[in-house]
Amino acid sequence: MPTKEDEERLRLLESVILNTTDGILIAENSQDIGSKIVFVNEAFIKMSGYSKEEVIGNSPIIFFGTESGVDELKKLKDAINKCEPCNIVVKNRRKNGENYWVNISVAPVSDGVGGYKHWVYIQRDVNDRRRHLQAIEEQNKKLKEIAWIQSHVVRAPLARIMGLVDLLSEQHSNEDIDNSQIIEAIASSANELDEIIRKIVQNTENVQNQTKQ
Secondary structure: OOOHHHHHHHHHHHHHHHHOOOEEEEEEOOOOOOOOEEEEOHHHHHHHOOOHHHHOOOOHHHHEOOOOOHHHHHHHHHHHHOOOOEEEEEEEEOOOOOEEEEEEEEEEEEOOOOOEEEEEEEEEEOHHHHHHHHHHHHHHHHHHHHHHHHHHHHHHHHHHHHHHHHHHHOHHHOOOOOHHHHHHHHHHHHHHHHHHHHHHHHHHHHHHHHHHO
C-alpha cells in the first residue's frame, strides 16, 4: 500500500510532467521504435500540433520527419534493443507538415521486477538554437570563401610592392633606375592593396549583418 510520501512524490511527478514545457510521451516497451504511445502531456500536443486522440495508440516514429538523421534513428533503435537510455537530435514533423529540430532523451522505465514496461521520451524544441548554429556555419563558410578569394587578390599588389622595394635596395648598382617612378609604382600598389583590404572588411561585415537578421 502506498505511503503518504509515495503519494506526495507521485503528485509532484505528475505536476512536473503536466506543467513542463518539454514534450513528454510514454510508450509501451515492445523492443521496437514502433511501440504504442500510452500517454502524452499538453506540451507535446502543443509542440506537435496533434490531438491526444491522434497520438495515443500510435508509434513515436510517426513524428520523425523525412529529414531525420539515419545515424540518430539507428542510435535510438540500438538503445531500445539494448534497453538503454539515449539522447538524439532529429527533425520531427508537425501535423501541418512543418519540420522542426528537437532534442529527445529516451529512457526505459523499470517495472520493479527486473524488466521494463515503458519508454519515456522527453522532447525539447531546439529549432531556434539549431537555426542559429546553421547560420553560424553558413557565416563561417562565407568568411572562408572571402578569405580564400581575397588572399589571392592581395598577393598581386603585395608581390609588386616587394619587387619594387627590392629594386630600390639595388639602386646603388644601377644608374638607370628612376627612384620617383619606383616610389610612384609603390604608392599605386599600396593604394590598390588598401582598397582590397577595405572590400574584405566590408564583405565580412555584410556577412555578419546577414547572420544577425
